[in-house]
Amino acid sequence: MTNQHPPSSTSPDHPVRLVRTFPRFSVSQRSEHAVFLLCIAILLLTGLPQKFNTSTWSQAIISSPARLNLFQQIHHITALVLSALVLYHLGKAIYLIARRKLPGDMLPTFQDVKDAWNMLLYLIFIKKQKPAFGKFNFEQKVTYWFLFFSVGIMIVSGFIMWFPDVVTRLLPGGVIPGAIMAHSTEAIVTTIFVILWHFYHVHLERLNLSIFSGWLNEEDMHSYHSLEYDQLIHKANTDQDPGEIKS
Amino acid sequence: MRSVSRHLFLYLIGVILIGSITVLHFATEANAATIEQTSQNNIQQQGLPNVTSAEPIVSNDTCLGCHGQPGLTMTLLNGEILGLYVNPDVYSASIHGKDGYACVQCHTNLGEYPHPLFTATNLRDATLRLTNLCDRCHSGEYNLTMDSVHYDKLAIGIKEAAVCTDCHGSHDVRQWIDPKTLEILPEARLSIPATCSKCHNAIYQKYRTSVHGAALTDEANSDVPTCIDCHGVHNIGNPTTAEFRLKSPELCAGCHTNPTLMDKYGISTNVLNTYVADFHGTTVTLFQKQSPDAQTNKPVCYDCHSVHDISRVDDPKTGIDMQQNLLVRCKVCHPDATSNFPSAWMSHYIPSPDHYSLVYYVNLFYKFFIPAVLGFMLAMVGLDVGHTAYVKTRRGKHHLQPTSTEVQPETELESSTLPPASAGSGDQPAQPENIEIKLARGEQSELNKPPEQSDQAENKEQPQKDDQSENPDEQVTRE
Numbered sequence: 001m002t003n004q005h006p007p008s009s010t011s012p013d014h015p016v017r018l019v020r021t022f023p024r025f026s027v028s029q030r031s032e033h034a035v036f037l038l039c040i041a042i043l044l045l046t047g048l049p050q051k052f053n054t055s056t057w058s059q060a061i062i063s064s065p066a067r068l069n070l071f072q073q074i075h076h077i078t079a080l081v082l083s084a085l086v087l088y089h090l091g092k093a094i095y096l097i098a099r100r101k102l103p104g105d106m107l108p109t110f111q112d113v114k115d116a117w118n119m120l121l122y123l124i125f126i127k128k129q130k131p132a133f134g135k136f137n138f139e140q141k142v143t144y145w146f147l148f149f150s151v152g153i154m155i156v157s158g159f160i161m162w163f164p165d166v167v168t169r170l171l172p173g174g175v176i177p178g179a180i181m182a183h184s185t186e187a188i189v190t191t192i193f194v195i196l197w198h199f200y201h202v203h204l205e206r207l208n209l210s211i212f213s214g215w216l217n218e219e220d221m222h223s224y225h226s227l228e229y230d231q232l233i234h235k236a237n238t239d240q241d242p243g244e245i246k247s
Numbered sequence: 248m249r250s251v252s253r254h255l256f257l258y259l260i261g262v263i264l265i266g267s268i269t270v271l272h273f274a275t276e277a278n279a280a281t282i283e284q285t286s287q288n289n290i291q292q293q294g295l296p297n298v299t300s301a302e303p304i305v306s307n308d309t310c311l312g313c314h315g316q317p318g319l320t321m322t323l324l325n326g327e328i329l330g331l332y333v334n335p336d337v338y339s340a341s342i343h344g345k346d347g348y349a350c351v352q353c354h355t356n357l358g359e360y361p362h363p364l365f366t367a368t369n370l371r372d373a374t375l376r377l378t379n380l381c382d383r384c385h386s387g388e389y390n391l392t393m394d395s396v397h398y399d400k401l402a403i404g405i406k407e408a409a410v411c412t413d414c415h416g417s418h419d420v421r422q423w424i425d426p427k428t429l430e431i432l433p434e435a436r437l438s439i440p441a442t443c444s445k446c447h448n449a450i451y452q453k454y455r456t457s458v459h460g461a462a463l464t465d466e467a468n469s470d471v472p473t474c475i476d477c478h479g480v481h482n483i484g485n486p487t488t489a490e491f492r493l494k495s496p497e498l499c500a501g502c503h504t505n506p507t508l509m510d511k512y513g514i515s516t517n518v519l520n521t522y523v524a525d526f527h528g529t530t531v532t533l534f535q536k537q538s539p540d541a542q543t544n545k546p547v548c549y550d551c552h553s554v555h556d557i558s559r560v561d562d563p564k565t566g567i568d569m570q571q572n573l574l575v576r577c578k579v580c581h582p583d584a585t586s587n588f589p590s591a592w593m594s595h596y597i598p599s600p601d602h603y604s605l606v607y608y609v610n611l612f613y614k615f616f617i618p619a620v621l622g623f624m625l626a627m628v629g630l631d632v633g634h635t636a637y638v639k640t641r642r643g644k645h646h647l648q649p650t651s652t653e654v655q656p657e658t659e660l661e662s663s664t665l666p667p668a669s670a671g672s673g674d675q676p677a678q679p680e681n682i683e684i685k686l687a688r689g690e691q692s693e694l695n696k697p698p699e700q701s702d703q704a705e706n707k708e709q710p711q712k713d714d715q716s717e718n719p720d721e722q723v724t725r726e
Contacts, residue, residue, distance in 0.1 A: 053533050064538045068530070123630035125637075139627075164591050165583040173590025177598070178605035180526065185613040189620060197624045205631060 021215040022232065024135075032089060033211045039082040043154075044191055046075040051184045079158055086151060105135040108145060112138040134227040143198050150190040157183040305358045310350040311335050325369045333418050342422040353380045371406045377417070378410040385411075391481035399485070407446070414442050433469035440464075443474045453555040458562075460555075470508060476501075489542045493535040496522060499548045521595040522548070544580055551576045568594075 025033070049058040050071065062068045096102035115138040118131040136144070160167045160179035167175060202208045206224075210216040221229045311333065313319060319331040338344040343353075351358045367373035382389040389411070392398050400408035415421075423435040431439075440460065444451030454460035454474070462468040477498050478484070484491055500519040502508055509516050522528035527545045534541045549557075551567055560568040567573040573589040581588065598606035 053529055059533065059537050062533060062537065065534055065541045065543055068533070120627070120630070123627070123634045125634075165581050165585070165588055168587035168591055169585050171587070173587045173592070174603050174605045176591035177525075177593050177603060178609050181598075181606050181609045182613075185610070185617070189613070189617055192617070192621060193624065196621070196628060200628045200631075205635075 020218045022218070022221045022229075023214060024210045024216045025214050027214065028092070030211060030214050032085060035081070035085050039078050039085065040190075040194070042078040043075060043082065044187065046071045046078070047184075047187055048191070050075075051187065076162065079155070079162075082151070083155055083159075086155060103135075106141060106144055108141055112141055132226040132230075133224060134231075135225060137224065139197075139201055143201070146193055146197075147190070150186055150193070153182055153186045154190070157186070304349050305351045307335075307338075307350050310357075314350075321365070323367050323369055323373065327370045329367070329370060329373050338418045341416075341418060341420045343420055344418075345422075353383070355380075355383070374412060375401075375406065375410060378412050381411045388481045394482040394484075395479075396483055396485040409446060413445070431475075436469045436473055437463060437467055439473040439475055447474075450555050457553075457555060457557045458559050459557060470511070472502060488540070490540050492547055493531060493539055493541065493543070495547045495549060496528065496531060497535075515595060517597060518595050521593065521597060525593060527592075546576075546580070550579070 049061045050068075052058045053062065062071060093102060115131045115133065118127060119138070121127040122130050157179035160175060161183060164176045202211075206220065208216075208220065210220075216225070218229075314331055314333045315335050317332045320328045321331055323329055333350075356363055365373075367376055392411070397408040397410070401410070415423075421435065423431055425432050440451055440454055440463065451460075455464060459471040462471045463473060475483075477495075478486060496519060503514065503518050504516045506516050523532050530545045531543065531547055534543055534545075551573065552560075553565075556565075558565040560566045563569070565572060567576060570586065570589045573592070574584060574586065577584045577589050577592075593603050593606070596602040598604070598610060600607055
């Protein structure tokens with residue numbers, strides 16, 4: 001009951017509607033997303049001009065060695081912040097696994113492949129019913145795991161590029177140009193992915209701000225996460241505890 | 248007596264008239280001759296300066312009458328002795344001698360004897376004064392030298408800086424340009440480094456042993472660059488500036504991207520694009536375009552290949568094809584570099600399964616991965632957009648009425664089946680622990696209406712969904 005709107009101010013003149021909201025993301029998850037979003041935005045803004053250095057727009061931005069140096073420094077600092085965030089995220093996951101408390105909602109399952117297939121069939125009008133999703137549908141899992149591995153590649157290749165002389169003590173030199181190639185190309189893939197896939201699903205398909213607010217309203221809960229919704233309602237109905245409602 | 252003097256007067260007038268007419272006639276003829284000579288001379292110049300018609304051209308034989316005798320000298324103010332002897336054979340072998348130029352066409356002020364006073368403090372001073380004479384015909388080149396590093400040094404008082412005659416000689420000026428192609432004659436190319444070595448001997452000795460210099464000197468190969476191909480001819484710039492450094496890859500690329508020249512020696516012409524594609528070259532190219540005077544430590548060609556003592560890359564002692572030789576260069580900027588480090592630079596290779604296969608396969612992976620990801624996402628998003636659009640238009644056609652009526656039973660349900668929220672928490676349908684209650688006031692509930700409606704409409708599209716029983720739970724409206 002983190003998000004309460006008590007009807008204290010209701011007056012008989014105004015009809016009041018009771019809207020149930022479902023907590024979806026914890027404060028920690030929301031702040032992780034916010035930091036991640038900021039990092040990715042800064043990294044792309046400072047990284048893409050360096051990749052497309054032959055284009056005029058990029059050359060207008062990186063007009064001098066001093067400017068390039070500034071861009072690289074911002075890029076490096078942000079990369080460190082992002083690395084810290086990833087370490088925090090992984091550390092938390094390991095902690096939860098160790099305590100057998102990791103909610104497995106985000107783990108990919110075979111059901112997701114089936115869901116994606118059924119969704120495809122639904123979208124091409126073969127099936128009349130959308131597949132029912134749990135807390136995270138296959139689209140959200142794709143988003144998470146795609147970015148998980150992209151960021152992994154970006155961080156690893158980025159540090160290889162950053163410290164070539166350290167890396168080549170252990171690995172052959174060809175790793176460096178390989179990392180450069182992977183870093184700059186993966187950045188493009190990530191950009192395309194975020195804009196085309198993630199932005200579409202959270203802005204255009206429906207405006208889903210639950211990652212910022214932390215909660216999802218009942219309509220969205222019902223139509224996009226019906227399995228989780230049913231589960232919650234069912235659970236609530238089975239262990240009825242009237243005292244829990246504090247409204 | 249009077250008639251005799253009158254006749255003499257008339258006679259004198261006649262002689263003067265006839266004399267002046269003949270003089271004028273010859274003078275114009277001489278002018279025409281010089282203009283012809285100029286047009287024959289292929290060096291693109293303004294016409295030769297008008298040899299003043301009042302003064303007749305003094306023939307070279309007249310000058311050589313004195314200056315053709317060895318040992319003719321004059322003592323300058325500081326006691327140095329300026330030789331005034333001109334070897335007639337040397338002069339007639341020179342390009343000016345061959346083309347029949349007269350001494351006084353350069354030494355315009357020496358047409359009379361006794362010559363005007365020449366006061367040079369020392370020999371160098373004499374050279375600097377006399378070199379101005381070149382400007383009269385070769386002002387194009389002369390002006391170019393004003394932009395040169397030599398002239399800059401001269402201007403700040405370094406008198407040793409080279410002027411025209413230091414490189415070209417004075418009375419022995421050779422033909423260096425092919426009059427037909429206007430290119431430097433191959434045999435002239437061979438003597439260029441030696442010319443520069445008169446002052447820059449230390450650099451010449453390095454060049455002499457380089458892959459270029461050795462080919463020029465030992466094999467008389469005129470394909471290789473001489474000093475002027477990199478440094479320029481008359482407007483020789485300062486090669487120690489940041490600008491020169493950033494521009495230098497273009498200099499090397501001038502020959503090294505020329506397939507007709509490189510194929511003769513089996514040298515790759517991909518050296519520039521592979522350099523530019525790599526991070527060092529990328530940065531240098533960027534700076535060169537955006538801020539050409541920027542200082543950068545990013546390596547240019549000569550940082551690895553050396554400046555004047557460029558050796559073959561497969562030279563066992565110095566060739567940078569050998570990783571340990573290249574490592575020395577790397578360590579200039581990367582002091583912690585170890586033996587694996589040099590291979591981080593792709594050695595002008597284009598990644599292929601044989602060379603830098605990791606880069607090649609990473610690139611190959613993305614060539615398939617990007618279209619695959621893009622295709623999958625575009626397909627899913629596109630289908631989703633299409634589906635939504637179709638559903639919306641269909642609903643618009645068939646269910647304009649039902650959407651409005653559908654609200655009706657719901658409100659009935661809300662008001663009839665559900666107790667008001669104020670009736671007490673105990674009467675409400677049980678809420679799970681993690682479900683929050685949000686009470687919106689009238690205006691907010693109005694705002695929330697449209698999504699509800701669309702949601703319900705969507706639910707109507709899917710009759711299997713058993714949400715009819717759930718729907719009333721979604722809102723509890725009360726007065």
